[in-house]
């Protein structure tokens with residue numbers, strides 16, 4: 001079994017709905033994302049012979065997904081009133097609506113699914129919301 005690992009980070013704001021504590025308030029994180037690939041065999045021909053995947057392609061794919069969240073406000077669908085959304089958008093803020101509570105666990109799964117959709121053999125995604133707290137998703 002062979003593996004590759006790379007990481008990227010993004011900055012975004014969020015809050016947790018139905019949560020009673022500090023995270024119910026709007027706040028930001030520098031999210032650190034570590035992605036692991038796993039593959040039984042190395043590629044046998046072409047420019048990636050002897051590799052799981054070219055690191056350049058791997059990093060580009062991770063950056064593409066992560067950049068789609070960078071410097072946006074991550075909002076769980078339905079968690080803000082339409083008037084609030086309209087007010088934020090009228091101020092020019094960039095909002096990313098996601099169909100789940102914006103926890104590190106759910107973000108790790110969402111990032112994993114986006115990378116799998118690009119054909120990457122992802123076996124684990126770690127999503128750090130602080131340097132000390134990390135959620136892990138394994139498909």
Ligand SMILES: [Zn+2]
Pocket residue numbers: 014023027028029129
């Ligand atoms: Zn948070």
